Amino acid sequence: ETGVTQSPTHLIKTRGQQVTLRCSSQSGHNTVSWYQQALGQGPQFIFQYYREEENGRGNFPPRFSGLQFPNYSSELNVNALELDDSALYLCASSYPTGAAFFGQGTRLTVV
Amino acid sequence: GESVGLHLPTLSVQEGDNSIINCAYSNSASDYFIWYKQESGKGPQFIIDIRSNMDKRQGQRVTVLLNKTVKHLSLQIAATQPGDSAVYFCAETPPGGSTLGRLYFGRGTQLTVWP
Numbered sequence: 182e183t184g185v186t187q188s189p190t191h192l193i194k195t196r197g198q199q200v201t202l203r204c205s206s207q208s209g210h211n212t213v214s215w216y217q218q219a220l221g222q223g224p225q226f227i228f229q230y231y232r233e234e235e236n237g238r239g240n241f242p243p244r245f246s247g248l249q250f251p252n253y254s255s256e257l258n259v260n261a262l263e264l265d266d267s268a269l270y271l272c273a274s275s276y277p278t279g280a281a282f283f284g285q286g287t288r289l290t291v292v
Numbered sequence: 293g294e295s296v297g298l299h300l301p302t303l304s305v306q307e308g309d310n311s312i313i314n315c316a317y318s319n320s321a322s323d324y325f326i327w328y329k330q331e332s333g334k335g336p337q338f339i340i341d342i343r344s345n346m347d348k349r350q351g352q353r354v355t356v357l358l359n360k361t362v363k364h365l366s367l368q369i370a371a372t373q374p375g376d377s378a379v380y381f382c383a384e385t386p387p388g389g390s391t392l393g394r395l396y397f398g399r400g401t402q403l404t405v406w407p
Contacts, residue, residue: 185335187335214394214395216395221399222399222400223381223383223397223398223399223400224336224381224395224397225397226394226395226396229394237394239394271335271336273395280326280338280341281326281338281395282338283328283335283336283337283338284335285334285335286334286335
């Protein structure tokens with residue numbers, strides 16, 4: 182167990198809806214990163230938060246947004262859901278330059 | 293942009309044999325590499341990491357080798373067990389700036405261990 186927990190584990194949403202995914206980081210880790218993993222692919226970096234500030238972003242549109250809270254937990258918000266947003270969403274916590282430890286992921290299905 | 297690829301998408305080995313999983317990376321400036329194991333329906337699990345100032349690092353039953361000359365990374369698993377069956381990813385981190393801490397993953401290699 183990594184100590185990184187994500188909720189919910191599974192979620193079904195309708196196209197056009199909004200979704201919020203949550204992540205509690207491993208104790209002591211002040212950096213949280215979010216990844217999207219499509220079926221059969223490696224995880225793709227969405228963005229990273231360090232001390233409540235966004236600290237780098239991958240090639241994802243602005244409808245993907247996030248927050249980090251003072252306790253270092255984090256949220257990923259996706260607006261105007263599209264069918265292609267169906268994926269496993271992974272949260273990873275770390276120190277800024279250390280190994281990232283992943284949660285079990287949230288399986289999002291958009292119908 | 294940076295990319296990490298794997299030579300073989302699938303690898304089948306017999307229980308007890310050694311496994312070698314290969315990975316090529318494209319950014320010669322990347323300075324930190326991690327191997328992850330991902331079982332079906334789960335998040336990636338950290339196996340071992342290595343920094344660019346090293347060429348070899350050993351863990352429990354695993355060894356990572358880094359060849360910076362040809363930008364190649366490998367994961368060796370000794371005495372492979374059925375529980376090692378999973379998809380293995382290598383990931384690289386480019387140095388500093390806005391990319392600090394972000395990981396770039398390859399497609400992964402499916403390791404299957406048969407009795």
